[in-house]
Amino acid sequence: MADELERLAAGAPPWRHHLVGRARCAWGDGVLRLVTEDAEARAYSDAQVDDFQPGGHALLRRPPLRLVVRARFSHPEGVLRGTAGFGLWNYPFPPHPGMPRAIWFFYGSPPHAMPLAMGVPGHGWKAAVVDTGRPSALALLPLAPLIVPLLWSPALYRGLYPPIQRAVGVAEALVRAPMEAWHDYTIEWGERRSRLLVDGRVVLDEAPSPRGPLCVVAWIDNQYLVLTPQGRVRWGLLDAPGQQWLDIAGLALEPM
Secondary structure (H helix, E strand, C coil), X not given: CXXXXXXXXXXXXXXXEEEECCEEEEEECCEEEEEEEEECCCCCCEEEEECCCCCCCCCCECCCEEEEXXXXXXXXXXXXXXXXXXXXXXXXXXXXXCCCXXXXXXXXXXXXXXCCCCCCCCCEEEEEEEECCCHHXXXXXXXXXXXXXXXXXXXXXXXXXXXXXXXXXXXXXXXXCCCCCCEEEEEEECCCEEEEEECCEEEEEEEECCCCCEEEEEEEECEEEEECCCCCEEEEECCEEEEEEEEEEEEEEEEC
């Protein structure tokens, strides 16, 4: 884990550092720290590391793959502001646009709200998978103008949403481990099914695997997103006074 982390800290290929606004990376005593400092709602700040390759083969990782990250955050759940996390995703923005696919540990603070799995809050510290580019998900797009208004009814939502959730490959579970303490987070990304563990204990099991390829990412920023099955969409930025950080003390990638 130490050798790969040192390469990540140095930004040695295929790793890169992506710093926006009031953000920086610091390396010392075997720990890589991703920091935002006095981030303000008037400007985006993001401290991010990833192995996305602009141009050419942008996404390097395919299943079956195990990713292990030893990490902690500066603040507990509900105090940390913005979004943060680590895992694998398809970087669905130019120059590599696409429908979002991810398998990761993801945090979002209120007013962030993405209640994509029934029974799981739209904010908080979660283990999650999603694949909105599946053929089954794309087949629903023409029906969205008809379905979305119906989901405002609690009774219709309970009946209509479970097959939609399955179609977009969503599975989520809350992570009960304190964010501010050191933990070993494991993602086992299989060809068909995946699971996510914290300190060797399964948090999310038998989750539908997002399709590859994906890239590894870890970040902390000051944004939020509201995206609900009922069609509410809103994006914004938050004030995050002082330092907020994600510490990474270990990183390992290996085929399963």
